[in-house]
Amino acid sequence: MINESLFLLENSLLIYNIRIHERGVPMKNTIAVKGQTKLMTPRQRYWMNIWKHREFYLFCLPGIICALIFQYYPMYGVLMAFKKVGLGQTVQTGEWTGLENFAKLFRQKDFRDYLWNTININFSLLIFSFPAPLLLAVMMHNSPSHRLKAITQTCTYLPHLLSMVVIISLLNTLLNNSYGLVNILLKNMGKEKIFFFEEKGWYKPLYIGSSIWAACGYSAIVYLASLSSVDGAITEAATIDGANKLQRMWHIDLKLIMPTIVTMLLLNLGTIMGAASMEKVLLLQNQVNLRYTETIATFVYKRGVLGAEYGFSTAVSLFNTACNLLMLFTSNWVAKKVTKTSLF
Numbered sequence: 505m506i507n508e509s510l511f512l513l514e515n516s517l518l519i520y521n522i523r524i525h526e527r528g529v530p531m532k533n534t535i536a537v538k539g540q541t542k543l544m545t546p547r548q549r550y551w552m553n554i555w556k557h558r559e560f561y562l563f564c565l566p567g568i569i570c571a572l573i574f575q576y577y578p579m580y581g582v583l584m585a586f587k588k589v590g591l592g593q594t595v596q597t598g599e600w601t602g603l604e605n606f607a608k609l610f611r612q613k614d615f616r617d618y619l620w621n622t623i624n625i626n627f628s629l630l631i632f633s634f635p636a637p638l639l640l641a642v643m644m645h646n647s648p649s650h651r652l653k654a655i656t657q658t659c660t661y662l663p664h665l666l667s668m669v670v671i672i673s674l675l676n677t678l679l680n681n682s683y684g685l686v687n688i689l690l691k692n693m694g695k696e697k698i699f700f701f702e703e704k705g706w707y708k709p710l711y712i713g714s715s716i717w718a719a720c721g722y723s724a725i726v727y728l729a730s731l732s733s734v735d736g737a738i739t740e741a742a743t744i745d746g747a748n749k750l751q752r753m754w755h756i757d758l759k760l761i762m763p764t765i766v767t768m769l770l771l772n773l774g775t776i777m778g779a780a781s782m783e784k785v786l787l788l789q790n791q792v793n794l795r796y797t798e799t800i801a802t803f804v805y806k807r808g809v810l811g812a813e814y815g816f817s818t819a820v821s822l823f824n825t826a827c828n829l830l831m832l833f834t835s836n837w838v839a840k841k842v843t844k845t846s847l848f
Contacts, residue, residue: 585819591812598815605819614798622799622824625711626779630772632712636720638765641727642753657728660721671718672787675710676701702792711780711788730764731757766845774832777824800824 554561580595585605587598609615640660647653663671678685679700687697700706734757742752758765772779782801789797800820808817832847840846 589815637723641724645731663718664722730761773835
């Protein structure tokens with residue numbers, strides 16, 4: 505629901521900007537008062553502009569209302585990070601403790617392990633999963649067969665429709681120690697079974713590989729849409745000059761969609777501390793691999809939902825959000841300096 509409201513708001517603003525551009529009518533700087541013409545103040549010009557384009561502001565209104573209700577109103581609950589709120593208590597009735605919840609977080613014996621696990625899996629996921637949809641989109645865009653492109657896009661998009669429970673169930677069916685197809689095959693070949701869900705070395709490959717398989721086709725849609733705007737005359741000119749397909753992909757396709765690539769990278773970096781799905785981590789966890797799979801998100805779930813420590817879990821989530829915000833501003837500043845492309 506939240507994503508739908510933000511999508512509605514973005515599209516409303518886009519429609520508004522397009523309509524304003526189409527009108528192309530300059531705003532008057534004067535107003536008639538008692539038969540005399542006077543210059544408008546900035547405030548008068550502001551409200552006159554809103555009234556002039558009132559129908560377009562109405563397009564934005566549903567998205568703005570949804571964003572206020574589902575995005576900004578819940579921020580009131582952040583106050584729980586500075587209170588002791590337990591089961592049956594509310595934000596108003598909780599005891600004010602100041603920064604005690606944050607101090608309690610940093611005193612946690614295993615907090616450094618949870619922080620390292622979160623950074624490790626999220627950055628590994630970003631490194632391997634971010635280029636995958638980009639490469640897929642470029643290859644599909646340059647495919648000589650439209651039928652092959654359509655089949656590839658459909659097949660790579662379908663896994664996105666599967667729920668996380670179904671994906672983990674498929675992994676379990678293939679890799680389980682007792683009845684997994686892979687271990688049954690290894691046993692018939694006289695090989696030793698592999699404990700995929702218990703051995704530390706297999707956790708990240710399983711997580712990252714299944715994430716790429718599930719989201720690659722869906723994420724490639726943005727790049728395909730951007731590649732569709734590339735002028736074919738540029739590609740034809742490069743072909744006449746002797747550029748092969750790989751050179752055209754590198755020097756034309758990737759260069760022309762670089763603003764889109766940078767924007768998507770910034771959006772991914774802005775959620776770097778929460779890129780790994782909490783549901784997926786929980787489903788892959790067991791008593792053997794708990795030490796190196798526990799992340800901040802799963803820690804918040806166990807202490808907040810299962811342990812009813814709402815104030816403490818809110819403080820942990822706020823710390824996580826602050827790390828994301830710091831990463832977003834830093835990466836946006838670097839991108840603006842290096843590529844002249846930024847989110848703000």
